Amino acid sequence: MQRIWTTQLGSYAGERVQIAGWLHRLRQLSNVTFLILRDGQGLAQVVIDDPRLTDELANWYHESVLLVEGVVVVEPQAPGGMEIHQPSIKLLANSAEPPPFDLFRPALKAQLPTILDHAPLSLRHPRRRAQFLIASASISGFRSALQTLNFVEIQTPKIVASATEGGANVFKIDYFGTPAYLAQSPQFYKQMMVGVFERVFEIGPVFRAEPHSTTRHINEYVSLDAEMGFIDDHRTVMTTLTEVIRGMLDTVRRDAHDATALLGIDLPQVPPTIPIIHFSGAQDLIWRETGEDPRGEPDLAPAHERWLGDWVQREYGSDFLFVEGYPMAKRPFYTHPAPQHPEYSNSFDLLFRGLELVTGGQRRHLYDDYLAALATHGLPVEPFVGYLQAFKYGMPPHGGFAIGLERWVAQLTGASNIRETTLFPRDIHRLTP
Amino acid sequence: MQRIWTTQLGSYAGERVQIAGWLHRLRQLSNVTFLILRDGQGLAQVVIDDPRLTDELANWYHESVLLVEGVVVVEPQAPGGMEIHQPSIKLLANSAEPPPFDLFRPALKAQLPTILDHAPLSLRHPRRRAQFLIASASISGFRSALQTLNFVEIQTPKIVASATEGGANVFKIDYFGTPAYLAQSPQFYKQMMVGVFERVFEIGPVFRAEPHSTTRHINEYVSLDAEMGFIDDHRTVMTTLTEVIRGMLDTVRRDAHDATALLGIDLPQVPPTIPIIHFSGAQDLIWRETGEDPRGEPDLAPAHERWLGDWVQREYGSDFLFVEGYPMAKRPFYTHPAPQHPEYSNSFDLLFRGLELVTGGQRRHLYDDYLAALATHGLPVEPFVGYLQAFKYGMPPHGGFAIGLERWVAQLTGASNIRETTLFPRDIHRLTP
Numbered sequence: 060m061q062r063i064w065t066t067q068l069g070s071y072a073g074e075r076v077q078i079a080g081w082l083h084r085l086r087q088l089s090n091v092t093f094l095i096l097r098d099g100q101g102l103a104q105v106v107i108d109d110p111r112l113t114d115e116l117a118n119w120y121h122e123s124v125l126l127v128e129g130v131v132v133v134e135p136q137a138p139g140g141m142e143i144h145q146p147s148i149k150l151l152a153n154s155a156e157p158p159p160f161d162l163f164r165p166a167l168k169a170q171l172p173t174i175l176d177h178a179p180l181s182l183r184h185p186r187r188r189a190q191f192l193i194a195s196a197s198i199s200g201f202r203s204a205l206q207t208l209n210f211v212e213i214q215t216p217k218i219v220a221s222a223t224e225g226g227a228n229v230f231k232i233d234y235f236g237t238p239a240y241l242a243q244s245p246q247f248y249k250q251m252m253v254g255v256f257e258r259v260f261e262i263g264p265v266f267r268a269e270p271h272s273t274t275r276h277i278n279e280y281v282s283l284d285a286e287m288g289f290i291d292d293h294r295t296v297m298t299t300l301t302e303v304i305r306g307m308l309d310t311v312r313r314d315a316h317d318a319t320a321l322l323g324i325d326l327p328q329v330p331p332t333i334p335i336i337h338f339s340g341a342q343d344l345i346w347r348e349t350g351e352d353p354r355g356e357p358d359l360a361p362a363h364e365r366w367l368g369d370w371v372q373r374e375y376g377s378d379f380l381f382v383e384g385y386p387m388a389k390r391p392f393y394t395h396p397a398p399q400h401p402e403y404s405n406s407f408d409l410l411f412r413g414l415e416l417v418t419g420g421q422r423r424h425l426y427d428d429y430l431a432a433l434a435t436h437g438l439p440v441e442p443f444v445g446y447l448q449a450f451k452y453g454m455p456p457h458g459g460f461a462i463g464l465e466r467w468v469a470q471l472t473g474a475s476n477i478r479e480t481t482l483f484p485r486d487i488h489r490l491t492p
Numbered sequence: 493m494q495r496i497w498t499t500q501l502g503s504y505a506g507e508r509v510q511i512a513g514w515l516h517r518l519r520q521l522s523n524v525t526f527l528i529l530r531d532g533q534g535l536a537q538v539v540i541d542d543p544r545l546t547d548e549l550a551n552w553y554h555e556s557v558l559l560v561e562g563v564v565v566v567e568p569q570a571p572g573g574m575e576i577h578q579p580s581i582k583l584l585a586n587s588a589e590p591p592p593f594d595l596f597r598p599a600l601k602a603q604l605p606t607i608l609d610h611a612p613l614s615l616r617h618p619r620r621r622a623q624f625l626i627a628s629a630s631i632s633g634f635r636s637a638l639q640t641l642n643f644v645e646i647q648t649p650k651i652v653a654s655a656t657e658g659g660a661n662v663f664k665i666d667y668f669g670t671p672a673y674l675a676q677s678p679q680f681y682k683q684m685m686v687g688v689f690e691r692v693f694e695i696g697p698v699f700r701a702e703p704h705s706t707t708r709h710i711n712e713y714v715s716l717d718a719e720m721g722f723i724d725d726h727r728t729v730m731t732t733l734t735e736v737i738r739g740m741l742d743t744v745r746r747d748a749h750d751a752t753a754l755l756g757i758d759l760p761q762v763p764p765t766i767p768i769i770h771f772s773g774a775q776d777l778i779w780r781e782t783g784e785d786p787r788g789e790p791d792l793a794p795a796h797e798r799w800l801g802d803w804v805q806r807e808y809g810s811d812f813l814f815v816e817g818y819p820m821a822k823r824p825f826y827t828h829p830a831p832q833h834p835e836y837s838n839s840f841d842l843l844f845r846g847l848e849l850v851t852g853g854q855r856r857h858l859y860d861d862y863l864a865a866l867a868t869h870g871l872p873v874e875p876f877v878g879y880l881q882a883f884k885y886g887m888p889p890h891g892g893f894a895i896g897l898e899r900w901v902a903q904l905t906g907a908s909n910i911r912e913t914t915l916f917p918r919d920i921h922r923l924t925p
Binding site: 062064079081082098099100120122123124151152153154155156158177178179180182183188191192195198199206209211212213214215216217218219220230231232233234235237239241248251252254255256257258262263264266268270278279281288289424425426427444445446448449450451452453454455456464482483484485487490491492 | 495497512514515531532533553555556557584585586587588589591610611612613615616621624625628631632639642644645646647648649650651652653663664665666667668670672674681684685687688689690691695696697699701703711712714721722857858859860877878879881882883884885886887888889897915916917918920923924925
C-alpha cells in the first residue's frame with residue numbers, strides 16, 4: 060500500500076490508507092486512546108479501541124516512528140477534519156528515551172539554551188517547523204522575483220585571501236599553511252559578476268567574527284544578496300528591492316500559508332511605492348518631533364529607527380520605510396557618494412516596522428575612484444588586485460543589497476531572538492549541535 | 493528612453509532604441525566600422541559610418557562600457573538578425589588598459605592559470621558565461637524537481653565543532669579561541685533534518701582540505717544535497733535521484749538553450765529507468781569481458797568506470813548507470829549495510845558517461861546501530877552527541893545523495909578541468925581572485 064501524507068486524508072474518506080510518522084502525542088481516556096501522528100507535512104488523529112494495541116503503545120516513548128494503516132473517517136473535531144479508525148500499527152524505530160520537553164504542547168516549555176542544545180528534537184515542534192517553512196518560502200520568493208528580472212544565480216567562494224572590508228571580525232583559516240579568511244559577505248564577488256551577467260544573486264552563508272552576543276546577531280548566517288548593473292543610482296536598486304520584498308511576501312503567503320496561520324502572523328503589505336526619507340531629513344524630523352537631537356550622528360540609533368517605523372505607519376500606513384543618503388563617514392570604501400552632496404552616500408537602509416532589514420546602495424564603478432577611495436581609507440591596493448580587475452576592464456554604474464534571512468524571518472514571525480529562526484545557530488558561546 | 497536587452501532587438505525593427513554593454517569588438521573596414529556590443533544577455537552589431545565617431549571609438553579599449561542609441565534594422569548577417577544604425581554612443585566607463593586576451597575570439601587564447609588569474613575578465617567570454625548559465629539552470633532544475641516532491645530547502649552551518657566523518661582533510665578555524673572546522677558536507681545536518689521535515693535539500697558550499705591537485709578536485713565546491721525519510725531502501729533514493737537528474741536536464745534544455753547551443757553540447761537523455769548493476773556483478777563483468785581482475789578491490793578504478801560507461805551505452809543505449817552495493821569496508825560509519833549481505837552496503841554511485849557523478853545511499857537510522865558503528869570504526873561518541881540525538885528520539889529509514897555542481901557542469905559541457913566550471917576556484921595553489 061502506498062503511504063500518503065497526513066494532509067491528504069481529506070481525499071480518502073472511507074478508504075483504507077497507510078500513513079507514517081512520529082508518535083506526537085498519546086492520550087489515553089477510559090475506553091479509547093487517541094494517537095496523534097506527525098509526519099513531514101502535518102498531524103493526523105488515530106483512534107485506538109483495541110486494549111492490546113493500547114498496551115503496546117504505552118511501551119513506546121513519544122517520537123517513536125510508526126507506520127499506521129487504517130480507515131479514514133470524517134470527524135470534524137480531528138485535525139484536518141479526518142481521523143483513522145481500526146488501525147494496525149507497526150513500530151519502525153523506537154525513541155530510546157522520553158523527550159526532555161513535550162513537542163505536542165502549543166509552545167515549547169523550555170529555556171532557549173535547552174531548546175538549542177536539543178535542536179534535532181526541538182525543530183520537530185510544529186511552531187519551529189513553521190518558522191523554517193517561512194524561511195524556505197522566503198528564499199523561493201527571493202529567487203523567483205530576481206529570476207523574473209533576468210538575474211543569474213551564482214555561488215562565490217567562502218574561503219578568501221583577505222578580509223572583505225579590510226577590517227577585523229573575520230574568522231581565520233589555515234589554508235595549506237597560508238592564512239585565509241571566511242567571507243564576511245559576497246560583496247566583492249557579486250560586484251565582479253556584474254561585469255559578467257549584469258544581474259546576479261546569491262543565497263549563501265556569511266561569517267562574522269563579532270565577539271559580542273545579542274539577540275539580533277549570530278556569527279554565521281544566510282545572506283540573500285543581489286547586485287545589478289546599468290542603474291541610474293541607488294533608487295534603481297530600491298525599486299528592484301521593493302519588487303523582491305513583494306515577491307518574497309507573496310510566496311510566503313502562497314507556499315507557507317499553514318505556517319503563517321499556525322503562528323498567527325499578520326503578513327505586511329508592500330505599498331506600490333515605499334516611502335523614502337533622506338537620512339538628514341530623518342534626523343531633522345526626529346529632532347523636531349521628539350526633542351532629541353541626533354543631528355551630526357553618522358548613523359540612526361535603534362530607538363530612532365523604531366520611532367521612524369511608528370511615524371511611517373502613522374503618516375503613510377506603511378510597514379516599510381527607506382532611509383537613503385547615510386553619511387559617507389561610516390560606509391565602506393566601495394560606497395558611491397551622492398554626486399551633489401558627496402558627504403552623503405547613495406546608500407540606503409530598508410526599515411521594516413522600525414527595524415533595519417536590508418542594507419544596500421550604489422557602488423563606485425570607476426577604476427580611478429577605487430584607487431582614490433582605498434587611499435582615503437588607508438587601505439593597501441595589493442589585497443584588492445583581483446577585485447579591482449573588474450573595474451580596470453570597464454564596469455557600469457551598479458549597486459545591490461543584502462537581506463539577512465534569519466533576521467527577516469525573526470521580524471516576520473515576531474521571534475524575539477534570531478537564534479529561534481536559525482536551524483543550528485553559531486554564536487560566541489555555541490558551536491553545537 | 494528605456495534601455496532594452498540586445499536579445500530583444502528582434503521586436504523593435506525600425507524603432508529607435510537604447511542598448512548598453514561592453515565594447516566586445518571593433519572592426520574598422522575602409523568606410524564603415526562594426527562595433528559589437530555585449531550585454532548581460534547577448535551581442536548586438538552597431539554600424540558606424542560617421543568618421544568622427546569612428547575616431548572617438550578608436551580611443552577606447554575593448555571592454556569599455558557604452559550606452560548606444562540607434563535605429564534597429566533587419567540584417568540577416570548580424571547576430572540575432574538585427575543591427576543598429578545611426579548610432580549615438582556615450583562612454584559610461586573606460587577600460588583602463590587593453591585586456592590581456594581577446595574576449596571576441598571563439599575560444600580564449602590563454603593558458604588556464606592566466607584565465608583563472610583574470611577571472612573577473614575571462615568570465616565575460618561568451619563560452620565561459622554559457623557554462624555558468626548551465627550551472628544556474630541545473631540548480632533551478634534540482635530545486636524545482638525536489639520542491640515538486642515536497643522537499644524543503646534548508647541551510648545548515650558550515651562552521652562545525654568536529655570533522656564530519658572523523659577524518660583528516662578538514663580546514664581548521666580559530667573560533668573565538670576554540671578549534672573548529674569547515675563542514676566537509678551537510679551530511680549530519682541533512683540527516684537530522686529528516687527528523688523534522690522528512691525531505692530536505694540544500695545547495696551550499698563544502699570544503700575539503702585534500703592536499704592534492706588534480707583536474708577533478710577543488711577544495712571548495714557547491715554541493716547539491718538531498719535526504720529523504722521513509723524509504724524502503726537505497727532503491728527509493730535512486731528513483732528520486734533519477735527524477736532529479738531528469739528535472740535538471742529538462743531545465744538546462746529549457747532555460748539554457750542558447751548556452752548549450754553555443755557550446756555545441758549534446759545533452760543526454762535520461763532513460764525511464766536507469767540500468768542498475770551490483771558492485772560485485774560489475775567486477776565480475778569486467779573480469780569476464782576484459783580479462784582484468786578487479787574482484788576483491790573495495791572500489792572501482794576510474795578506468796573500469798569508463799569501461800562500464802561504454803558497456804551500458806552499448807548494451808542499453810544509456811548515458812547513465814547505477815552501481816549499487818559498494819563494500820562496507822570503505823564506507824563511512826553511517827552507511828546502511830545490505831540486510832542480506834552485510835559486507836555490502838545499501839549505497840550507490842551514479843555513473844554518467846563512465847564518470848562518477850553522484851554518490852548516495854541508505855543511512856543507518858537506529859540509535860543502537862550508530863553506537864555500534866562508531867565503536868566498530870574506533871570513533872568516540874562525544875563529538876557526535878548532537879547528531880545522535882536525531883536517532884535517539886526516533887528516525888525513520890532514510891537516505892540521500894549529493895551532486896557536485898562544478899563536476900556536473902564539467903561533465904555536461906566536456907570541460908577537461910573542473911576549474912573551468914568554477915567561478916573562482918580554490919585549490920592547493922590558488923586562493924585568489
